Amino acid sequence: MKNRFFSGIVAAVLGLVILLVPLCIFPTCTKMIETASGGTVPMKCFWSGRAEIGVGLLILCGGVLLVIFKSTLIRLGISMMAALTGVLGILVPIVLIGGCKMDTMPCRMTTFPALIVLCVLVVAFSSGNAIYLWRQNKKIQEKTNG
Amino acid sequence: MDNKPLTTVNLSVKNLKRNPFRTAGLIFLVSLFAFTLFGGTVLSKSLENGMNNLSKRMGADILAVPYxxxxxxxxxxxxxxxxxxxxxxxxxxxxxxxxxxxxxxxxxxxxxxxxxxxxxxxxxxxxxxxxxxxxxxxxxxxxxxxxxxxxxxxxxxxxxxxxxxxxxxxxxxxxxxxxxxxxxxxxxxxxxxxxxxxxxxxxxxxxxxxxxxxxxxxxxxxxxxxxxxxxxxxxxxxxxxxxxxxSVHVVVTKNMLSDISGNLRGLTAYIYILAGVLWVLAVSVLLVVFSVTLNGRKREFGIFRTLGAPRNKLVKLILCESSLISLFGTVAGIVAAALVVFPFSTYIASLVGLPYLQPSYATVFVVAAMSFLLSFLAGPLASAYFAIKIGGFEIYTVMRENE
Amino acid sequence: MMFLEIQKLSKQYQRREKVFFAVDSVDLSISRGDFISIVGRSGSGKSTLLNMIAGLSTPTSGNIRLEGADICSMKDRKISEYRNSRLGYIPQGAAALSNLTVFDNVRLPYYLSKRSGDASGRASFLLDKVGISFLAPMYPSQLSGGELRRVLIARALMNEPDILIADEPTADLDIETTKDIMELFSRINKSGTTVLIVTHELDTVEFGNRVLTMSSGLLTEGTGL
Structure with a gap:
């Protein structure tokens, strides 16, 4: 039972921090690009940050659901999805959207490293939890069968 | 039911699990030291590397600039x-x-x-x-x-x-x-x-x-x-x-470089002093905690002896317990440091404002191995004295002390 | 050859520059299958005698022979081996390991020297025999005095010892539990194990086949109090 609260709260906190990184902890670059027509549009890294807010929100909700649900199998499923969401969080700034061209830009210097580290933690923690739950499920099955 | 054989390692794990807060505290202490040692060393090596690179790159002896x-x-x-x-x-x-x-x-x-x-x-x-x-x-x-x-x-x-x-x-x-x-x-x-x-x-x-x-x-x-x-x-x-x-002024690069390396030496010294202080702190806190808890556990060791555990079994048990604490702490600390130092290297470089160039993987690996060794040794070192001492007590007196 | 032969055994203590004998040249012979009770007031030296027999403290003079082998001159490894495989010792008080479950406490002696066999099976069998198999996953702090005493007895029997030694096994128990425990000892003795018990309660001696009295370090036959 302790594990249920612990795992849920850890996942929720990690998700919350991922959500907050692009918002206020380490914001992406704020400058706008001038287009040929004279208007301004945000840069790539801004959209990466936006996507990560979604990723963080998903993981946060996953954590809350981990606390709510008692069934080992449901929690196992949530944990697996949380781990995969963490992978998505890593892919967004590296492959899927990307950011600025220079290492010293705020997005490449602080936002992305912070997000990647947090997502690595999410992946490690959620897969660890999934393995734990999978084993527990097997134990329960053994008990009911034998 | 848990049917795993009661080997020294399994017994140590059971003991550590029954005292989760003490165990977590001690692991945290060791990880703090491992973090500082590994992170700090990579930091100072990077600065050193940046500095060496700068002096290699600066092909000019003198820079002429406006006054x-x-x-x-x-x-x-x-x-x-x-x-x-x-x-x-x-x-x-x-x-x-x-x-x-x-x-x-x-x-x-x-x-x-x-x-x-x-x-x-x-x-x-x-x-x-x-x-x-x-x-x-x-x-x-x-x-x-x-x-x-x-x-x-x-x-x-x-x-x-x-x-x-x-x-x-x-x-x-x-x-x-x-x-x-x-x-x-x-x-x-x-x-x-x-x-x-x-x-x-x-x-x-x-x-x-x-x-x-x-x-x-x-x-x-x-x-x-x-x-x-x-x-x-x-x-x-x-x-x-x-x-x-x-209005022409000159900057002699050699002087500029020696100014920077002077700053650098100060910073490096500071990092190593901090790591040294933390090591002494970690070892002495472990020493105190181990001797207090082990003193309280004299009766437990006495029971082991009456059941027929030879002296070296007790020494092994104590060393195994402290080694496990050291191991977990060291791994946690080094991983945590790696998650800060490597992804944020550009940020750190911009905060330090000095030439910063990460050393080669081989160097990083050597630094990691050295940090691991130093940090891992803290636990067994702190408990060795007590482990040997407890093996030498007369069992009967030990058994009576905590009654 | 006697099973256990004690000759001129003495233990000297120094208390405030005054030397006194806790055990004063005691002679005792025990045959296989005996059930011996030693009675005496606290401080009479009976625990000291027991601890020397268990190899937990060394005598000042004299010797203890188990089937001819002098246990007083054994090296640590040898005497540990003796304690582990031939002796079942039940110390005074709550002498269970608090970080291990009842089940682990019972099977622990098995793992303290190299041997092969089914440790878990034997531990379960012993817990059943002393009537507390339902307590196996509990920790000692959750047990009552009588239950704990049974754990210690099961643990002492783990390695099928030749002799079972108990120091005040009923000291902190009520009359009902005392009777249960003593009956348990009696059953163990009947199955062939030599039993040696130290006690200060006279009503427990009726279970033994031989009673000795300890007083000021001297051992005499009978309940000569």
Whole structure:
């Protein structure tokens, strides 16, 4: 039972921090690009940050659901999805959207490293939890069968 | 039911699990030390590496800059902070005439606000490809021709490969080469020949008046190499005597480098002292905690003895318990440090404001192994004395003490 | 040859510059299958005697022979081996390991020297025999005095010892539990194990086949109090 609260709260906190990184902890670059027509549009890294807010929100909700649900199998499923969401969080700034061209830009210097580290933690923690739950499920099955 | 055999390791794990808070506290303490040791060492090695690289790169013995901008050239070189200071281009030839000067090459610094995709102050450096001895030796790919008009060389931190095009002030430039990683300001600079740089300055007029646009005969600094057999100080004095009245000032690179390495030594010493203090702290806290808890567990060890555990079994049990604490703490600390030091290296470099170049993987590995060893030893070392002492007690007296 | 032969065994203590004998040249012979009770007031030296027999403290003079082998001159490894495989010792008080479950406490002696066999099976069998198999996954702090005493007895029997030694096994128990425990000892003795018990409660001696009295370090036959 302790594990249920612990795992849920850890996942929720990690998700919350991922959500907050692009918002206020380490914001992406704020400058706008001038287009040929004279208007301004945000840069790539801004959209990466936006996507990560979604990723963080998903993981946060996953954590809350981990606390709510008692069934080992449901929690196992949530944990697996949380781990995969963490992978998505890593892919967004590296492959899927990307950011600025220079290492010293705020997005490449602080936002992305912070997000990647947090997502690595999410992946490690959620897969660890999934393995734990999978084993527990097997134990329960053994008990009911034998 | 748990049917695992009660080996020394399993017994230790059971003991540690039954005291989760004490165990977590001790692991945290060890991890704190491992974190500082590994993170700090990588940090100071990177700074050292950056420093060595800087002195290797600085092909110039003397930098001639306009009077009053000695500090600016330093921040331009070390951190790539965009700077704007100029004097007459004729200074190059004049300085070349001074006794003891072998080679001279002018450089022109232009600060921009709009670069490619990302808006961020960027240093553009114009140089003379024919006389240059600073930039061209460090290209990652060799150039088969002198840098032509409209062609640029980018620093290592700028994500552009040779053949790609970059846009500044609405003009497109062809990237022909990229520099090696230097750990200094050159990483974020863009290099071009003097006439291209002048062109960029004219283009930037659209946004803001630029002195170089008004007067094409301006440069920012002159890189100077001296003849063998001459003393740097003498040559620098000669230049000052001849041209100080034309507002020329000199920076002797050797002095600049020794200033930086002085700072660096201070920082490195600070890191090692901190790590040393933490190690002593970790070992002594472990020593105190182990001797208090082990004293309270004398009866437990007495029971082991009455059941027929020989002395060395107790020694093994105690050492195993402390080793497990050390192991978990060390691994946690090193992993945590790695998750901070490596992803955030650019951020750290910008915070330190000194040349910062991560050492090779081999060096990092050696540092990790050394940190692991030092940190891992803390636990067994702190408990060794007690482990040996408890084995020597007379069992009967030990059994009675805690009744 | 006697099973256990004690000759001129003495233990000297020094208390405030005054030397006194806790055990004063005791002679005792025990045959296989005996059930011996030693009675005496606290401080009479009976615990000291027991601890020397268990190899937990060394005598000042005299010797103890188990089937001819002098246990007083054994090296640590040898005497540990003796304690582990031939002796089942039940110390005074709550002498269970608090970080291990009841089940682990019982099977622990098995793992303290190299041997092969089914440790878990034997531990379960012993817990059943002393009537507390339902307590196996509990920790000692959750047990009552009588239950704990049974754990210690099961643990002492783990390695099928030749002799079971108990120091005040009923000291902190009520009359009902005392009777249960003593009956348990009696059953163990009947199955062939030599039992040696030290006690200060006279009503427990009826279970033994031989009673000795300890007083000021001297051992005499009978309940000569």
């Amino acid at each position: 009053g901008y000695e500090a600016d050239i330093q921040s331009a070189l070390l951190r790539g902070e965009p700077s704007t200071f100029y004097f007459d281009a004729g200074i190059t030839e004049k300085v070349k005439g001074v006794e003891g000067v072998k080679d001279v090459s002018p450089q022109l610094y232009i600060a921009t606000l709009n670069a490619g995709c990302c808006a961020y102050p960027l240093q553009l450096i114009g140089f003379e490809p024919k006389t240059d001895f600073i930039i061209q030796p460090w290209l990652t790919n060799s150039l088969d021709h002198l840098l032509g008009d409209g062609e640029i060389v980018v620093g290592n931190s700028i994500n552009a490969e040779a053949g790609q095009k970059l846009k500044f002030f609405d003009r497109t430039f062809l990237v022909v080469a990229r520099l090696d990683k230097t750990g200094m300001g050159f990483d974020t600079s863009v290099f071009m020949n003097l006439s291209t740089a002048n062109q960029v300055a004219r283009d930037s007029e659209r946004l803001k008046a630029h002195p170089v646009a008004e007067n094409e005969n301006l440069i920012s600094s002159v890189m100077i190499k001296i003849e063998n057999g001459y003393d740097v100080k003498d040559v620098a004095n000669n230049i000052l005597q001849a041209y100080a009245k034309e």
